[in-house]
Amino acid sequence: MFTEELRNKIDSYIEENREAVISFLEELVNLEGRHGEKEHLLRTAAFLKRNFDEIGMETVLIEVGEANAPIVTGVFNKDAAEKEIVFTGHYDTVFAAGSAGERPFHIKDGKAYGPGVCDMKGGIAIAFFTVKALQEFGFRNAPVRLFFVGDEEVNHQGGTAIEKIRAYTKDILAAFNMENRYESGQLCIGRKGCYEFLLKVHGIASHPGHAYDEGRNAIEEMSHKVLALQAVTPKEKNRDYSVSVNTIKGGTVTNGIPAYCEATIDVRVKSFAALRTCEFLMREVCEKPYIEGTKTKLIRTDDMIPFETTEGVKAAYEAVKAVNDQIGGTVTGSIAVGGSSDAAYMAAGGTKVVCQCGVSGAYTHNEKEYAVVASLYEAIRLFICTVYQYQLFK
Numbered sequence: 001m002f003t004e005e006l007r008n009k010i011d012s013y014i015e016e017n018r019e020a021v022i023s024f025l026e027e028l029v030n031l032e033g034r035h036g037e038k039e040h041l042l043r044t045a046a047f048l049k050r051n052f053d054e055i056g057m058e059t060v061l062i063e064v065g066e067a068n069a070p071i072v073t074g075v076f077n078k079d080a081a082e083k084e085i086v087f088t089g090h091y092d093t094v095f096a097a098g099s100a101g102e103r104p105f106h107i108k109d110g111k112a113y114g115p116g117v118c119d120m121k122g123g124i125a126i127a128f129f130t131v132k133a134l135q136e137f138g139f140r141n142a143p144v145r146l147f148f149v150g151d152e153e154v155n156h157q158g159g160t161a162i163e164k165i166r167a168y169t170k171d172i173l174a175a176f177n178m179e180n181r182y183e184s185g186q187l188c189i190g191r192k193g194c195y196e197f198l199l200k201v202h203g204i205a206s207h208p209g210h211a212y213d214e215g216r217n218a219i220e221e222m223s224h225k226v227l228a229l230q231a232v233t234p235k236e237k238n239r240d241y242s243v244s245v246n247t248i249k250g251g252t253v254t255n256g257i258p259a260y261c262e263a264t265i266d267v268r269v270k271s272f273a274a275l276r277t278c279e280f281l282m283r284e285v286c287e288k289p290y291i292e293g294t295k296t297k298l299i300r301t302d303d304m305i306p307f308e309t310t311e312g313v314k315a316a317y318e319a320v321k322a323v324n325d326q327i328g329g330t331v332t333g334s335i336a337v338g339g340s341s342d343a344a345y346m347a348a349g350g351t352k353v354v355c356q357c358g359v360s361g362a363y364t365h366n367e368k369e370y371a372v373v374a375s376l377y378e379a380i381r382l383f384i385c386t387v388y389q390y391q392l393f394k
């Protein structure tokens, strides 16, 4: 339970570690690393392992594919009777090596800057210093795990990290995904799924002068389909799914009726049910030929499943919010957002998970990215208290 004694311990812990949190984050940010730059990512993984080992965690690197950076995971209290509490996230960023040289980690007016400081190295610092505190305070009731992947920003393509995320967050007490919070303070309980499609239209090539009627114009056919596909998107703003045709190419020369046209389509859905409805309607559009003699094929080329607001997600959010309110924390409520995260795989597996538990900040995936320094300490306080009240997740 949250007692006066614990409150005092946390106060002094935060005072004592104020500088250490910043130097940990500084080193982590300046190590850089995005997918494809495995050398940088391996250095980051080694940095994390060294730090986890130093506070007495049992740490391993898990290989997930040749081109992909390994997962770094450490656990302590392994033999405690309760199920695990897991802090998850990623240590890859979207910024190319060299970014830290141009704009290394620095703090100005209470904000920390540097590549990936907000998305989501600040969250790693919070999770690490939460676990370090639990160790020092002698918390022994439940095993606590840190679990960070190195290929989240590319949705783990080409590797096996998704399987590992599912396996390590199955049958646990709760997971906290340490993606960044918005400055408005909400925790995230839902994210849209993102699916990509390729639409191919085959027509018949012909001469537009002397054989106009023999041609079957693939671009014309595609034009009908583009409008019909866009119209699949429900009109209301709070829609369950959307369809957006975002690239198109077709034809080869101005004086020839085109035999081929293709387009790529971005589909966002709030739930698996919404995906089924949306894909059904899209296929209906694609199966209907507007011009006799043309052929159309719709292929799903990529997917990132939705983070559904399951009962488990609601329960996990309620628990963290209750602790937050007890200690007068800065969490203001819950939010569902557009972009995706690994919390989706955990929720789909029935795990009690909340997302955006990390540092507050803005402009992620952008050079103006920053993290609010004070929010690092607030979140460390919140999650120490939350782990102490692990009973709320049962």
Ligand SMILES: [Zn+2]
Pocket (backbone or CB within 6 Å): 090, 119, 120, 152, 179, 180
């Ligand atoms: Zn992220």
